[in-house]
């Protein structure tokens with residue numbers, strides 16, 4: 001599986017294709033919640049740990065919100081809309097300083113957890129391609 005991180009110019013919002021519903025069909029909700037939880041645990045020890053909640057309770061809530069979103073985007077139950085409303089994710093990320101480096105670290109943590117999944121390559125690729133492109137939408141700070 002090729003986990004190359006795409007390069008974009010600052011300010012670009014590349015077109016995004018949502019992931020295949022097979023990702024949810026094969027992993028199930030529990031699998032997506034575990035994937036997201038493992039991702040947050042890596043982020044909490046990463047070079048961008050300052051961005052994420054330090055208190056366990058807050059971290060658990062963050063895991064839940066993100067899992068709700070990924071289940072929904074993969075065609076599952078609309079937990080996110082029910083609990084948080086419209087995603088508007090670029091706007092929700094705007095209070096945080098997210099630069100190219102933060103995106104790289106965030107994606108690298110996903111590479112680590114996605115590599116461990118026992119799923120057909122095309123299913124992982126679909127999810128990875130989505131993260132690879134959509135993550136650039138959250139970059140809101142230019143590195144000089």
Ligand code: HEM
Pocket residue numbers: 048051052053062063065066069084089092093096098102103106107131134135136138139
């Ligand atoms: C570019 C790298 C990214 C960084 C550094 C980043 C960082 C963050 C931070 C600091 C938060 C707030 C704390 C939290 O609730 O976890 C957050 C929330 C969230 N992120 Fe990201 N994020 C990135 C990309 C993405 C992408 C690509 C997605 C979706 C595909 C995403 C989905 C979410 C969701 C659903 C939330 C919760 C929003 C809410 O409060 O309802 N993030 N992210």
